[in-house]
Amino acid sequence: MEDTTILYSSLSLLFLIFAFKLWFQPTTHRKNLPPSPPSIPILGHLHILKPPMHRAFQHLAEKYGPIFSLRFGSHLVVVVSSASAAEECFTKNDIVLANRPKLLIGKHIHYNHTTLVQAPYGDHWRNLRRITAIEVLSSHRLNTFLSIRRDEIKRLLEKLSRASRQGFSKVELKTMFSELTFNVMMRMVAGKRYYGDDVEDEEEANRFRKIVKEAAAYGGASNPGDFLPILNWIDGGNFMNKVASLSKRIDEFLQGLINEHRSKKVGLENTNTMIGHMLSLQESQPEYYTDQIIKGLILVTLLAGTETSAVTLEWAMSNLVNHPKVLKKARAEMDAQVGQERLIDEPDVSELHYLQSIISETLRLYPAAPLLVPHMSSDNCTIGGYDVPRDTILLINAWAIHRDPKLWNDPISFKPERFKIGEGETRKIMPFGLGRRACPGAGLAQRIVGLTLGSLIQCFEWKRVGKDKVDMTEGRGITMPKTQPLEKLESKQTATMEDTTILYSSLSLLFLIFAFKLWFQPKTRCKNLPPSPPSIPVLGHLHILKPPMHRAFHNLAKTYGPIFSLRFGSSLVVVVSSASAAEECFTKNDIVFANRPKLLMGKHLGYNHTTLAQAPYGDHWRNLRRITAIEVLSSHRLNTFLSIRRDEIKRLLEKLSRASRQGFSKVELKTMFSELTFNVMMRMVAGKRYYGDDVEDEEEANRFRKIVKEAAAYGGASNPGDFLPILNWIDGGNFMNKVVSLSKRIDEFLQGLIDEHRSKKVGLESTNNMIDHMLSLQESQPEYYTDQIIKGLILVSQERLIDEPNVSKLHYLQSIISETLRLYPTAPLLVPHMSSGYCTVGGYDVPRETRKIMPFGLGRRACPGAGLAQRVVGLTLGSLIQCFEWERVGEDKVDMTEGTMWKDLVVDCLKINIHAAINSKEKVVRLGIIIRNHEGDQVMAVGCQKLQVVYSPQIVEALISRYAASVERWFVPV
Numbered sequence: 011m012e013d014t015t016i017l018y019s020s021l022s023l024l025f026l027i028f029a030f031k032l033w034f035q036p037t038t039h040r041k042n043l044p045p046s047p048p049s050i051p052i053l054g055h056l057h058i059l060k061p062p063m064h065r066a067f068q069h070l071a072e073k074y075g076p077i078f079s080l081r082f083g084s085h086l087v088v089v090v091s092s093a094s095a096a097e098e099c100f101t102k103n104d105i106v107l108a109n110r111p112k113l114l115i116g117k118h119i120h121y122n123h124t125t126l127v128q129a130p131y132g133d134h135w136r137n138l139r140r141i142t143a144i145e146v147l148s149s150h151r152l153n154t155f156l157s158i159r160r161d162e163i164k165r166l167l168e169k170l171s172r173a174s175r176q177g178f179s180k181v182e183l184k185t186m187f188s189e190l191t192f193n194v195m196m197r198m199v200a201g202k203r204y205y206g207d208d209v210e211d212e213e214e215a216n217r218f219r220k221i222v223k224e225a226a227a228y229g230g231a232s233n234p235g236d237f238l239p240i241l242n243w244i245d246g247g248n249f250m251n252k253v254a255s256l257s258k259r260i261d262e263f264l265q266g267l268i269n270e271h272r273s274k275k276v277g278l279e280n281t282n283t284m285i286g287h288m289l290s291l292q293e294s295q296p297e298y299y300t301d302q303i304i305k306g307l308i309l310v311t312l313l314a315g316t317e318t319s320a321v322t323l324e325w326a327m328s329n330l331v332n333h334p335k336v337l338k339k340a341r342a343e344m345d346a347q348v349g350q351e352r353l354i355d356e357p358d359v360s361e362l363h364y365l366q367s368i369i370s371e372t373l374r375l376y377p378a379a380p381l382l383v384p385h386m387s388s389d390n391c392t393i394g395g396y397d398v399p400r401d402t403i404l405l406i407n408a409w410a411i412h413r414d415p416k417l418w419n420d421p422i423s424f425k426p427e428r429f430k431i432g433e434g435e436t437r438k439i440m441p442f443g444l445g446r447r448a449c450p451g452a453g454l455a456q457r458i459v460g461l462t463l464g465s466l467i468q469c470f471e472w473k474r475v476g477k478d479k480v481d482m483t484e485g486r487g488i489t490m491p492k493t494q495p496l497e498k499l500e501s502k503q504t505a506t507m508e509d510t511t512i513l514y515s516s517l518s519l520l521f522l523i524f525a526f527k528l529w530f531q532p533k534t535r536c537k538n539l540p541p542s543p544p545s546i547p548v549l550g551h552l553h554i555l556k557p558p559m560h561r562a563f564h565n566l567a568k569t570y571g572p573i574f575s576l577r578f579g580s581s582l583v584v585v586v587s588s589a590s591a592a593e594e595c596f597t598k599n600d601i602v603f604a605n606r607p608k609l610l611m612g613k614h615l616g617y618n619h620t621t622l623a624q625a626p627y628g629d630h631w632r633n634l635r636r637i638t639a640i641e642v643l644s645s646h647r648l649n650t651f652l653s654i655r656r657d658e659i660k661r662l663l664e665k666l667s668r669a670s671r672q673g674f675s676k677v678e679l680k681t682m683f684s685e686l687t688f689n690v691m692m693r694m695v696a697g698k699r700y701y702g703d704d705v706e707d708e709e710e711a712n713r714f715r716k717i718v719k720e721a722a723a724y725g726g727a728s729n730p731g732d733f734l735p736i737l738n739w740i741d742g743g744n745f746m747n748k749v750v751s752l753s754k755r756i757d758e759f760l761q762g763l764i765d766e767h768r769s770k771k772v773g774l775e776s777t778n779n780m781i782d783h784m785l786s787l788q789e790s791q792p793e794y795y796t797d798q799i800i801k802g803l804i805l806v807s808q809e810r811l812i813d814e815p816n817v818s819k820l821h822y823l824q825s826i827i828s829e830t831l832r833l834y835p836t837a838p839l840l841v842p843h844m845s846s847g848y849c850t851v852g853g854y855d856v857p858r859e860t861r862k863i864m865p866f867g868l869g870r871r872a873c874p875g876a877g878l879a880q881r882v883v884g885l886t887l888g889s890l891i892q893c894f895e896w897e898r899v900g901e902d903k904v905d906m907t908e909g910t911m912w913k914d915l916v917v918d919c920l921k922i923n924i925h926a927a928i929n930s931k932e933k934v935v936r937l938g939i940i941i942r943n944h945e946g947d948q949v950m951a952v953g954c955q956k957l958q959v960v961y962s963p964q965i966v967e968a969l970i971s972r973y974a975a976s977v978e979r980w981f982v983p984v
């Protein structure tokens with residue numbers, strides 16, 4: 011028995027009393043009602059209805075004909091399942107049947123039946139419909155929102171593209187589609203995204219997502235109390251209370267959006283939003299455009315316009331992977347009409363007839379609203395010769411009509427071919443309803459579904475996971491969802507559509523114009539450029555570069571020699587891959603090459619190229635380098651921070667020790683190492699820890715971690731627009747906006763730290779940190795130690811450490827670190843250099859403004875943090891070797907493949923077994939120290955037999971005394 015049956019069962023007592031009363035009351039005067047199955051008192055036919063309703067109604071129609079009647083409690087319901095009867099409803103009877111039944115949801119959620127969907131037929135509804143047609147969903151207004159649809163679809167493509175970078179990979183489309191449609195609608199309505207990245211107000215977005223989820227749950231559940239009001243009473247008003255509470259929250263949320271717009275607190279995009287537009291109409295016609303009317307319009311757009319489109323997309327993709335031939339044909343059409351050089355756009359959809367047939371066939375077999383939205387008669391009428399009294403609920407079973415064997419050959423097969431142009435087949439389907447209450451959003455829905463589906467077909471290859479077809483059973487709910495969310499799909503990007511290619515693809519038109527201009531522009535005067543692979547106009551060699559770049563360059567060097575040149579768009583790039591040529595760069599040409607190319611990141615994240623890492627070679631850079639060498643990273647200052655490094659390493663050891671309490675255990679070192687270095691840096695800079703335990707201000711730490719994560723993501727992604735500025739323009743400044751927003755947050759964060767120190771609100775440790783030191787220098791030389799300079803210095807010191815080690819005396823340890831850096835340099839291509847004048851390398855001409863990338867850091871722009879890095883890496887590695895035994899998990903060697911990001915050469919995740927030396931008691935006893943916990947278990951042993959050979963007893967002693975004091979806090983040493 012279903013949910014509702016629990017309620018029905020409580021009826022048994024009341025049953026007898028009412029049964030007799032109702033059974034013997036005078037029946038309706040009309041004689042010729044549509045045929046009806048046998049019913050029972052009170053419930054009528056409610057007890058025979060099992061979801062999905064459209065299937066239950068289809069079975070009844072097979073027995074009682076295409077027009078039959080039912081009783082839902084005391085309400086008469088007529089169900090229509092033939093095209094001719096439906097036509098009669100929406101032509102002859104259109105006005106009489108243009109009412110809606112008054113259900114509980116309509117009362118509470120739809121502002122007491124006043125929204126467009128729920129309003130009774132009449133002046134108010136007509137007005138709303140007019141406003142919607144002209145002010146909300148008109149062709150003109152939809153066109154102004156095209157950029158939103160493009161942008162959201164582009165984000166979906168990027169997401170899929172990231173997921174399928176390595177070839178076919180499993181993706182879950184249901185959520186992606188629903189997020190897409192919600193974002194499109196909310197950006198149209200309020201200029202806001204509530205799903206995915208770039209969500210401005212996470213808390214507000216959360217509230218919205220929660221409301222949406224709840225509304226979907228109640229929308230889907232039909233409320234039996236609507237038809238049998240006594241059930242609401244038996245239910246103790248539980249369902250009603252829930253709906254009322256939800257409607258209150260929805261109202262508050264929508265009112266909040268309106269108030270925000272009214273007080274103009276919103277960003278740029280919002281000047282052209284539905285709310286903004288409605289508020290401007292409110293000024294001239296305040297009596298009509300009340301806040302409630304506006305809220306109702308937003309609500310309806312969101313409720314009626316999102317899930318319907320998302321569900322249609324899901325059904326369409328399921329059909330395509332179940333019918334690979336259809337998919338192939340759609341792709342062929344796409345290739346012929348649009349090609350692979352550019353991305354499909356909305357106007358293309360009208361030329362893609364097969365794509366449209368796929369959508370029509372999807373809507374035929376899987377209409378998102380299989381019973382449309384219930385209608386109600388406002389007067390007596392007849393349908394198919396039967397009498398239909400006033401206040402009868404009318405349900406049109408569009409789902410059954412779409413599968414009627416009298417109308418369609420092979421009705422349950424998916425055959426888009428049946429919708430041949432000019433044959434009028436599309437007129438036989440009614441997924442958007444018919445007549446005056448038909449869907450006003452059909453145009454918008456077709457645009458969203460057409461462009462999204464077209465883009466997915468164009469940009470990716472799709473196949474099912476495994477042999478089984480995607481399950482096509484429909485679930486319950488107002489919109490007809492799939493029972494199984496669509497996740498058994500694998501997507502792979504088609505060869506030509508790499509990330510950047512999506513952008514390049516928009517180039518086709520501009521291509522020819524620029525190609526000729528660039529191709530025939532005067533060639534550089536240098537005659538003897540380094541050899542170069544064949545290039546193409548505009549892009550140069552950008553299209554042949556596949557990450558990881560250092561490997562791509564290595565392969566090119568095999569063909570073109572150790573000094574070769576490339577063109578990144580309009581920039582000449584020289585790649586140097588031999589030690590002798592590199593030496594030439596950093597000795598003879600050191601000054602010429604001491605420049606840096608001006609990239610977007612440097613502009614926005616490097617204070618307009620003024621930080622040490624980004625500044626052009628010159629007085630400003632020299633000054634920064636001097637300050638860094640003397641005031642920030644000098645031996646003397648590094649020594650004063652020794653305690654910080656010791657403490658952070660000690661914390662790492664403790665963490666590992668806790669993990670390996672029971673012997674060997676699996677650990678993830680990548681995160682630990684990265685947290686260690688960030689903590690060391692931030693304690694030196696500001697006296698604060700942002701990772702692990704003992705974080706003082708969790709919210710501030712969160713902000714910092716978020717910024718770090720984002721900066722890493724953008725740092726890794728090279729921006730093609732740096733080399734082909736027109737791409738920034740085509741991209742709509744999207745990447746740039748993200749970077750600008752990030753840089754703003756970084757600046758605010760750093761300024762916050764400085765201000766905090768200035769007002770001395772910080773703890774003890776902070777008297778000896780970089781910011782305080784800089785602020786004291788600011789007092790004496792305010793013109794040089796400006797806040798911006800200080801922020802730039804903090805920023806630069808956050809760059810990852812790792813360089814040549816020199817833990818004195820541990821020569822073998824030193825060699826291990828050197829060998830690691832030889833094979834796996836952290837910045838495999840260093841940081842790009844740029845020539846500030848003409849020079850030669852290896853006999854080749856290198857013109858001014860050539861970028862140079864090479865595998866070793868030498869010369870005046872070599873890493874200034876080498877000393878600090880040596881200390882951190884040396885001490886950490888030494889301690890790890892000393893304190894733990896290490897083993898791999900399983901037989902396999904740790905995967906040494908490097909990631910694709912620049913600088914991210916660290917393996918993805920080091921999974922190594924660790925083991926405190928507690929298993930080998932003998933060895934430990936020989937060293938003479940075992941650390942036990944309060945229960946007396948051995949938990950940590952500092953040093954082990956193997957290390958005795960390497961370390962002198964003095965070192966072991968020093969280590970013990972260094973750690974024992976703090977270890978005592980946790981464990982009692984023996």
Ligand code: HEM
Nearest residue numbers: 127314315318319378379382383442443447448449451455
């Ligand atoms: C694939 C997507 C969609 C489908 C299949 C669909 C289907 C329907 C259907 C069957 C109806 C009821 C017709 C009737 O009562 O006979 C309806 C009504 C409505 N739809 Fe859609 N719809 C979709 C998308 C949209 C969109 C994108 C919007 C707006 C943003 C929208 C707004 C509405 C409204 C406001 C009504 C109520 C109209 C009234 O009662 O006067 N729909 N839709």
